[in-house]
Each structure stands twice: as C-alpha cells, then as structure tokens.
Amino acid sequence: MGRQRHGKRVLQSDPVPHRKEEKSAVPHRKDKKKKPDIGKLFINISIGLCIFSLVWFFYALYMRSTLAKRVITLHPSPRVLDDNSTSPAMSxxxxxxxxxxxxxxxxxxxxxxxxxxxxxxxxxxxxxxxxxxxxxxxxxxxxxxxxxxxxxxxxxxxxxxxxxxxxxxxxxxxxxxxxxxxxxxxxxxxxxxxxxxxxxxxxxxxxxxxxxxxxxxxxxxxxxxxxxxxxxxxxxxxxxxxxxxxxxxxxxxxxxxxxxxxxxxxxxxxxTDIVRNSLSRRFLFSTPSGEKRPYIAVDTHKPPQHQHQHQQQQQDPRxxxxxxxxxxxxxxxxxxxxxxxxxxxxxxxxxxxxxxxTEELERRKAAFDLKFERTFGLQRKGYTPSQVKFGKAALSNMLGGMGYFYGQSVVQSAYNEYPLLYPQGALFTAVPSRSFFPRGFLWDEGFHQLLLARWDPQVTREATAHWLDLMNTEGWIPREQILGDEARSKVPAEFVVQRNENANPPTLFLALQELLEQLPDGGGSGDPDGPAPDPAHPTVRFLRRIFPRLQTWFEWYNTTQAGRLPGSYRWLGRDRDTELFLNPKTLTSGLDDYPRASHPSPDERHVDLRCWLALAAGVMARAARLVGEPHAAAAVSLKPERVHVPPGTPRHQFPAARLVRVVRGTPELQYVNALGYVSLFPFLLQVLSPDSPRLQHVLRDMRDPEKLWTPYGLRSLSKSDPLYMKRNTEHDAPYWRGPIWININYLAVRALHHYGNAEGPYREAAAALYQELRTNVVGNVYRQYLETGYIWEQYNDTTGRGQGSHPFTGWSALTVLMMAEQY
Known part of the structure; x- marks a missing residue:
C-alpha cells in the first residue's frame, strides 16, 4: 500500500514531465495488475474445483445409482428360453x-x-x-x-x-x-x-x-x-x-x-387358513344303520376377529x-x-x-417300467423286486418334486440401503424336500439334474435354462429361489434376502458335464481332434445358446470369490459374529458348519471352491470347442459367559448365561487342520491325476474307521477331529460335522469308479474301495427306507439311522445312480 500512495503523490505534484511519469508509472501499473491476476487465478481455481466437485458428486451419485441397479438388472444376452416356452402351444x-x-x-x-x-x-x-x-x-x-x-x-x-x-x-x-x-x-x-x-x-x-x-x-x-x-x-x-x-x-x-x-x-x-376358519360342527353324519354323529365340515368362511379388523384397517392390494x-x-x-x-x-x-x-394308467405304468429298466438296468444287475421298487420310488419322488414357481426374489447389494425386488421370473426346478425345502436351491439343483439327465435330458436342459435366465448382468444368480407368496410363507424372514456377493457351488456344471458325456460321435470325450457331434443335436444347440451366460457366470466366480493369493478362492458370506459361534458358518459353500478358519478374513483359501472352479473350467473348455468359441486355526470353545450377579441376588433371578466363544491364543494364517469332505474335494471332483502320490493318502484316510469310514458311508468330518459332532452354538446342532451326506458320498463313489478304471499305481485299491463304499451307502439308504418309509436328508454315522428333513428325495435320490453304476 505504501508504494501505491507514493505513486499518487508524484502524479499530483509534477504533471509536466509526461515521459518520466509514463516510465515511472509502468511498474506501478504492473504492480496493480499483479494482484488482480492472482485473485482471478484463485477465483478461477475455486470455480474449477466447485465445478469438478459438482461433476464428481453427480458422477458419484450416477455411479452409485447405476451400481445399485446392477443387482436387479438382468443379463443382457438373449434369454435361453422364449417367453412362451412353457405354454400349451409350445409344450x-x-x-x-x-x-x-x-x-x-x-x-x-x-x-x-x-x-x-x-x-x-x-x-x-x-x-x-x-x-x-x-x-x-x-x-x-x-x-x-x-x-x-x-x-x-x-x-x-x-x-x-x-x-x-x-x-x-x-x-x-x-x-x-x-x-x-x-x-x-x-x-x-x-x-x-x-x-x-x-x-x-x-x-x-x-x-x-x-x-x-x-x-x-x-x-x-x-x-x-x-x-x-x-x-x-x-x-x-x-x-x-x-x-x-x-x-x-x-x-x-x-x-x-x-x-x-x-x-x-x-x-x-x-x-389352508380359509378352510380351517370355515369349519363347523353343526352337520350330522347319518349312516344307513341309523347312527347319527356330528362331524366337521366347511360351512361359511369366518376370518378370525383380529384378522377381520386388520383387513378393514389395511386392505391387501392383491x-x-x-x-x-x-x-x-x-x-x-x-x-x-x-x-x-x-x-x-x-x-x-x-x-x-x-x-x-384304469386302462390308460396301466398302459403308462408299463411304459414307465420298460423305460426304467432300459435306463438303469437294475433287474439285469440282480436287484430284488423290492430294491427295484425302491429305485423307482427314489426317481419318481424327484420327478414328482419338480415345481414351477413364479415371482420375485428379494435381493440386496453393498450399494443398496434396503432390499430390492428382483425382476419377476419363472423357475422350473426340482426341490430338495417337499416338507422342509419346497423351493429351488442352486447348489442342490446340479445334483438333482445328474439323475434327471439320465431319465430325460430335455428336463435337464429346461431346468438349467430356467436357472441361467435368472442371472443378472453381473453374472450372479440368487442362490435360494423364493418365488411367490406361497413359497415365501415357508421361509423364515432372516433367509429371504439374497445378497449378490454370495455364491453357491456351481453344481450345474456337473449336469452340463453329464449332457456332454451323452453326446454321440465322441462329443463327450472333449478330444479336439475327435469327430464333431451334429450341430443340430439338442444339447449342442442348447450349449450354443447358454454359452454367453456361462462365460459371465464363470467370470463372476473368478472375480468376486477370488482370494488375495493369485489362483486362490474363498467363499464370501461367512458369518461375521464370532462371539457366539464355535466356528463361523459358511452357508454359501453349501457345507454350512463344516470347520473353516476360526476367524473369517480375506486371507482364507478354500480348496473346495477352487476345485469347483477347476471342474467348471474343464466343462467350459469342452463346451467352447463344441460351439466354436475360444478355449484356452486358533483353539476355540463354547463356554458360558461370565454374568455379573450383585451380592445377595436370589439364584432364580440370575440372568441366563449364553454360550459364547472363548479364544485361546492369537489367530495366524495356517492350514485348517480338519479332515473331512472339504479335504477330499481334489479327489471328489477328480482334479488329482491317477498317478498322484496324494491319492494314496486320500484312499487311506477314507478307509480309516477312526477318521471317515463307517458301515453306512463316509462321515462328513473325521471322528478324531476336535469339532466332530460339536454344536456350533447353543441352538445349532452339528450339521456337516459327522453325519453322512449322500451327495458327497455319490461324488466319492463316482471318483473311486473313475480312479478304479484309470491306469495308475492305485487302481486296484480304488476299485476295491469303490465296491465296498457303494455297497455300504446303497444298502443303508435302502434299509432306512424300508424301516422308516422315507429317504432322508442325512444319516447318522454311528447307527446309520436317517435324520434331518424327510422326505429328502433331492440329492439323496442319487442312490439310484450308484445302484445302476452310472457316473
């Protein structure tokens, strides 16, 4: 400011020497211009930052909105099934x-x-x-x-x-x-x-x-x-x-x-409620003998008073x-x-x-019997009429358990504050259990279709297409399909919402592998130099149509479920609440409470998921060739929590003590020292080569009665494991910690059949174990069916007794394929 005042005095006292004034005035003009330039620069930068912030803000809103919508945006490729594919005109x-x-x-x-x-x-x-x-x-x-x-x-x-x-x-x-x-x-x-x-x-x-x-x-x-x-x-x-x-x-x-x-x-x-609420006892059952007894019958529907009042207050929009x-x-x-x-x-x-x-029914029964024997050959194998009847019932229950559902899933992603409704869709699928799980499950369906593909490949193609048509643009398929109010009424609220980061084993690749094996002219061998199957074959046309969705699905697993170490994978969706769980569950793997790392973390590596993707990669490569596409633990326990009780408090007023997890020692990265189904996955999905030295150890551990072997099948967790038959919470009985599951035993019998017929040093050992395990599993499932009237979800590893939900003629019906020796 001083220099500016000096310049003003010169201009006022000596107006004559204009040149000097002009010369002396130049630097002052420069000084005056310098400050406004800095101010303008500052203003321009501020405006630019504001504009950039606004653009970034709206871009972030746009991206968040776009990402939020992705979970409910269906896959852009043409649908596998036409909209009218299930209409009476088409089918x-x-x-x-x-x-x-x-x-x-x-x-x-x-x-x-x-x-x-x-x-x-x-x-x-x-x-x-x-x-x-x-x-x-x-x-x-x-x-x-x-x-x-x-x-x-x-x-x-x-x-x-x-x-x-x-x-x-x-x-x-x-x-x-x-x-x-x-x-x-x-x-x-x-x-x-x-x-x-x-x-x-x-x-x-x-x-x-x-x-x-x-x-x-x-x-x-x-x-x-x-x-x-x-x-x-x-x-x-x-x-x-x-x-x-x-x-x-x-x-x-x-x-x-x-x-x-x-x-x-x-x-x-x-x-059901409408009928129950319409029942009356005012009617008489009068037999010809003259006896009259009051009986219960439908009369006039009278909704309960509380329901009637609720309907008046809030009308159902349907x-x-x-x-x-x-x-x-x-x-x-x-x-x-x-x-x-x-x-x-x-x-x-x-x-x-x-x-x-009657005549029409008998004709259909005779045709069924002929097709069943032609498909599975149980009579030729020497099974008794009672055993053949059991095999027919197992297959028939899976076919009779096919359901057609229509509705919307409830889904959520990390970008959604609240759950959203998925687009409406249809699903034609088998169900695991009519009483307990009467809806579609992604990881069950691949096992279901292994059996149904033998009976009717068209059913498998159609059911698989329905599942793939439910894929969103990310490549995610909601793993549990609860479509429609009737299906939703059977599901606890905490299991309704499906989250798009959670996977399920891609067992549909097992069904696709089976369809590939059925192709004529060597198409199932995967040999690129072998004769190509007829491009007009229904399965080849089907593979061509589903291939874009299979690619997206496969990539979704490779990106969302990838681990930190290249080539490793981990199941997302593990339970985060480690306080109440002996071992946090991994529902997404399908093996709910099977022992995993004691503390969920991004560093986990899950061998079963890696093996599932190895299987998927092999099927993808074979399918690509056919359709002309490019192919290239810390020690833990559950103990009663400490509850502070004020002195003098009567015992009956003590607060209930929950069972909580007590951790002894600091967790560190290491192998989970649990021998069970997960340990067998490289063998189960035939990733191991027939001459691998590891195969010898797998066969030895499988046959050890102190580990996995029982007279009824392979138990899910070694008898010598610290978590064997341990509860996961005070309300959570052991599920995959000892009981025998038929889907995994089927994979084990299938793998033993493979290694028992492949050239290698363990061929004879695998073949002998195959006969023994197959006999044990089939014999026990059949005996339990005769004794209880049901095929069961799982079997007790000590007694062989059926347990869990029943009837369970989802993957437990794979017993038929073991009887027929079709793998």
Whole structure:
C-alpha cells in the first residue's frame, strides 16, 4: 500500500514531465495488475474445483445409482428360453403337472398365474381336534408319503400313510385340444389298522384362481357340488367334475355326506387358513344303520376377529381370487375320481374315468417300467423286486418334486440401503424336500439334474435354462429361489434376502458335464481332434445358446470369490459374529458348519471352491470347442459367559448365561487342520491325476474307521477331529460335522469308479474301495427306507439311522445312480 500512495503523490505534484511519469508509472501499473491476476487465478481455481466437485458428486451419485441397479438388472444376452416356452402351444405335454411339491397332492400349469387344484383331508371322530392335512409338514408325523411311480409328464401314483388309513393318489393325463388336454384324479382310501370300526374321512378337493380367471360352482341335491366351470387366460374354458364315491371301480356308490365352500382368497398361501376358519360342527353324519354323529365340515368362511379388523384397517392390494372347495365325507374303504376337461378338447373319444382311466394308467405304468429298466438296468444287475421298487420310488419322488414357481426374489447389494425386488421370473426346478425345502436351491439343483439327465435330458436342459435366465448382468444368480407368496410363507424372514456377493457351488456344471458325456460321435470325450457331434443335436444347440451366460457366470466366480493369493478362492458370506459361534458358518459353500478358519478374513483359501472352479473350467473348455468359441486355526470353545450377579441376588433371578466363544491364543494364517469332505474335494471332483502320490493318502484316510469310514458311508468330518459332532452354538446342532451326506458320498463313489478304471499305481485299491463304499451307502439308504418309509436328508454315522428333513428325495435320490453304476 505504501508504494501505491507514493505513486499518487508524484502524479499530483509534477504533471509536466509526461515521459518520466509514463516510465515511472509502468511498474506501478504492473504492480496493480499483479494482484488482480492472482485473485482471478484463485477465483478461477475455486470455480474449477466447485465445478469438478459438482461433476464428481453427480458422477458419484450416477455411479452409485447405476451400481445399485446392477443387482436387479438382468443379463443382457438373449434369454435361453422364449417367453412362451412353457405354454400349451409350445409344450402341451408338460403344461399340466404336479408342480406344487409343497402340498401332499395338487396340480397346476406351467404359467405365471395358474389355476391351481389340490386336496386336503381330515379324519372324522378322532381324538385330535382337527387334523387337517394340506401342505407337506413334518409336524403331521405321517408314517410315510411319496410317489411310487411318476414319469414326470403323463401320470403319477403316490401313497400316503396316515394314522390308521392309507390314501393312494393317482393321476393320468390325456392330450387334446389347445390347452394341455384333460386329466383325472383317483383317490383310494383303505384302512390299514385292526380297529373294529373303519375310519371316516373327509376329502376336500379344491380349485382356486391366482388373481386372474373366474370359477362358477354348480350345486346339485343334498348340497353336493357336482362340478365347477371356469375360464382363464391360459386354459380358456374348462370344467371340473366331482364324481360320487364308490367301493371300487365295479361297485356302486357309497353313502357319503357333502359340503362345499365358495370364498375369496387374497393369496394361495392362505387357502389352508380359509378352510380351517370355515369349519363347523353343526352337520350330522347319518349312516344307513341309523347312527347319527356330528362331524366337521366347511360351512361359511369366518376370518378370525383380529384378522377381520386388520383387513378393514389395511386392505391387501392383491386382487381377490376365486376359491371353491368340495368336501365328501365317507367311511373307508372307498374310491373317488375328479375329472378335468378342457373346453378346447372337442373330439375326445370318451371320458377319462372308470375303466378307461384304469386302462390308460396301466398302459403308462408299463411304459414307465420298460423305460426304467432300459435306463438303469437294475433287474439285469440282480436287484430284488423290492430294491427295484425302491429305485423307482427314489426317481419318481424327484420327478414328482419338480415345481414351477413364479415371482420375485428379494435381493440386496453393498450399494443398496434396503432390499430390492428382483425382476419377476419363472423357475422350473426340482426341490430338495417337499416338507422342509419346497423351493429351488442352486447348489442342490446340479445334483438333482445328474439323475434327471439320465431319465430325460430335455428336463435337464429346461431346468438349467430356467436357472441361467435368472442371472443378472453381473453374472450372479440368487442362490435360494423364493418365488411367490406361497413359497415365501415357508421361509423364515432372516433367509429371504439374497445378497449378490454370495455364491453357491456351481453344481450345474456337473449336469452340463453329464449332457456332454451323452453326446454321440465322441462329443463327450472333449478330444479336439475327435469327430464333431451334429450341430443340430439338442444339447449342442442348447450349449450354443447358454454359452454367453456361462462365460459371465464363470467370470463372476473368478472375480468376486477370488482370494488375495493369485489362483486362490474363498467363499464370501461367512458369518461375521464370532462371539457366539464355535466356528463361523459358511452357508454359501453349501457345507454350512463344516470347520473353516476360526476367524473369517480375506486371507482364507478354500480348496473346495477352487476345485469347483477347476471342474467348471474343464466343462467350459469342452463346451467352447463344441460351439466354436475360444478355449484356452486358533483353539476355540463354547463356554458360558461370565454374568455379573450383585451380592445377595436370589439364584432364580440370575440372568441366563449364553454360550459364547472363548479364544485361546492369537489367530495366524495356517492350514485348517480338519479332515473331512472339504479335504477330499481334489479327489471328489477328480482334479488329482491317477498317478498322484496324494491319492494314496486320500484312499487311506477314507478307509480309516477312526477318521471317515463307517458301515453306512463316509462321515462328513473325521471322528478324531476336535469339532466332530460339536454344536456350533447353543441352538445349532452339528450339521456337516459327522453325519453322512449322500451327495458327497455319490461324488466319492463316482471318483473311486473313475480312479478304479484309470491306469495308475492305485487302481486296484480304488476299485476295491469303490465296491465296498457303494455297497455300504446303497444298502443303508435302502434299509432306512424300508424301516422308516422315507429317504432322508442325512444319516447318522454311528447307527446309520436317517435324520434331518424327510422326505429328502433331492440329492439323496442319487442312490439310484450308484445302484445302476452310472457316473
């Protein structure tokens, strides 16, 4: 400022010497200009930073929004299945089916909003209050239930053993018209106890629309519902006729009482409650002998008071659907038929009832028997008729356990604050257990399709396509598919949301490997110099269509599940709460509580996942050649936590002490010293070469009774392991810490068969072990089926007893392939 004031005095006192003033004024102008330039520069920089910050802010918002949407953005490649692939025009023979595995008996179509049909029943005059049966529940404690015969397309025979009577449910379909043709049910009830008085049973046949379509009830004399007519977008016009009960095909009608219910439903998951809340005791069962007894029957639907008030306060946004129930009450033995007739089937020769149905059913059974023997050859192998019957039941239960689901998954990514709804989609899939897991599981499905691909490769191609069409743009497939309100009603809330960083074993590559092996002309060998299979073969065309999705799926595993060390992999999604778990679970691996590193960290390396990806890489290379694409632990324990109790507090007022994890020592990176299923994966998936010295150690440890060997199969964790049969929490019983699982035992038998037939120093040892292990596993599963009436989720490694959920005719049905020696 001083220099500026000096310049001003010179200009005022000596205006004459202009040159000097101009010369002397120059530096002052420069000084004056210098400051504004710095200020402008500062302002410009500030403006630039503001603009950059705003751009970065909006870019970050855009990117976060884009990343948040990726989890619900479907894969951009063309869908494997056309939208109408399951329509009656494209697939009439599979349009109707027993695609409701969660109920004891019911049928629907493979369409998003299908008309559904089903059966409920209850025993009258029992000591129990109301024993209404509908959805498959382990709490119902049925002696057994399951399909004895089912071809997956045209017919099925199921036996259900309740307290003192047996229900046999049969159905058969006949093609015709434009909407999947006709079908008929036959329900036969017989007493199987020695009670003096035969039980009286009420059968309740129902039909319900699912938000679209309408039903009309046609009532005859004695309050008997004779038929229901209706229409829907997928079915056109149709008629369902309820025939009167008889003592048998050639016998006359039996005495029965009839009731019916017509109500509205705002969800298929509410059908049981609607019936339960409509029951009344005001009706009399009057036998021809003159005895009159009050019985329970459907009357008028009366929702509970709290539910009625809730509905008034908050109306359900879903459209109300029609629901009609026909109840027939009759004393055993008896037989009832229900007939569905399509309005577009105009040239049917006769009705599919009585002797006509019997003849058609026997024809389908004979065709099933021939195909079963041609496919699996159990009679040729010397199995007894009882063992062959067991094999047929195992396959039939998997086919009868196929379900068609439609709806939206609930998903979340790291970029979503709250869960989102996935795009609507359909899934045609087998289910692990009709009672406990009546929905699709990604890691189970690959095992399911190993068996079904032998029976019907088209089913495998279609089910695999449905799964791959659910892939998002990242390459992620939600590992548990809970589609629709009916499916969601069976799942605890904590398991509903699926997170996109979590994987599941890519077992669909096992099914694809099987399809490749079935290709003719050497296509299954993977030899690039061998003859190429016919490009028009259904499997080759299928592989060409799914290949872009397989590439994305494979890359998703390689990026999201990659470990820190190159070439290593780790399962994300391990439990983070280490306080309450003896060993944090890894649900994503499928081997839930199998011992892993005591402290989850990014440094973990999971050998089973590495082996799964080795299998996937091999299948990808073979598929690429066919379609012309380029191919190139710290010691831990659970102890009661310390709880502070003030002096003088009575013992009954002590707070409950939880079991919490106590860690002794500092965790460090090392091998998890647990011998079990995970240790075997290089052997199970045949990554080891036949001459590998490690194979000798694997065979030795497998055969050691103090480690993995039992007379019933290989246990999941060595008997000498510190975590063998240890609880993971105070509420969490051991799951993969000792029990015998059939899917892994199948892989072990399969691998032994491979190494027993490959040139190498351990060929004879593997072949001998193969025969022994196969005999043990098949023998125990069969014995338990005879003793308990069920195939089980797992088997006790000490007694061989079946345990866990039942029936479990998902991967446990792989016993059929072991019997047939087809790997």
């Amino acid at each position: 009439p023979e599979r349009f109707w089916g027993s695609y409701r595995p969660q109920v004891y008996f019911g049928m629907k179509t493979r369409s998003p909003r299908s008309v559904v049909t089903g059966l409920m029943w209850m025993r009258q005059f029992s000591e129990m209050d109301v024993s209404l049966r509908h959805t498959c529940e382990q709490g119902d404690r049925l002696q057994s239930y399951g399909w004895l015969l089912h071809d997956g397309v045209s017919f099925g025979v199921q036996e259900i053993r309740d307290s003192d009577f047996t229900l046999t449910t049969e159905f058969v379909k006949r093609m015709g018209g434009e909407h999947g043709g006709d079908w008929t049910w036959r329900i036969t009830a017989k007493q199987h106890s020695s009670a003096a008085q035969a039980p009286v049973i009420s059968l309740m046949f129902y039909v319900a629309t699912d938000t679209q379509g309408s039903l009309q009830a046609h009532v005859e004399e004695r309050n008997r519902l004779g038929s229901v007519t209706g229409s829907s977008e997928e079915l056109g016009n149709f008629k369902i006729t309820f025939r009167k009960p008889s003592a048998g095909e050639a016998a006359g009608d039996k005495y029965a009482t009839y009731n019916y219910l017509k109500a509205g439903s705002q969800g298929l998951e509410k059908l 459209k109300e659907s029609d629901f009609v129930v026909h109840q027939v009450t009759v004393q055993t033995p008896f037989q009832v038929e229900v007939l569905f007739e399509s309005g577009s089937f105009r040239d049917r020769p006769d009705q599919l009832v009585g002797a006509v149905m």
